[in-house]
Amino acid sequence: MAEKRVIAVVGATGSQGGGLARAILADAGGGFAVRALTRHPDSDTARELTALGAEVVKADIG
Known part of the structure; x- marks a missing residue:
């Protein structure tokens, strides 16, 4: 199987970014x-994304 391409999702623990991340992971x-x-990689939402297979990275672009 070919290696997967990476999509970076900004604001992945928010409503819109989280929905996008979950759709891709599904x-x-x-x-x-x-x-x-995400600004908060230790949040419950970030941990949920990790459990679903996402690589969670701390990033504050604000």
Whole structure:
């Protein structure tokens, strides 16, 4: 199987970014991996994304 391409999702613990990250993660055959960018990588939401298979990274672009 080919290596998955990475999609970075800014604001992945918020409503819009979180929905996008979860949709990508739910598509197992889609060929994409999620790199979730968030200011709070230790939050419950970030931990949920990690459990779903996302790579969670601390990033504050504000």
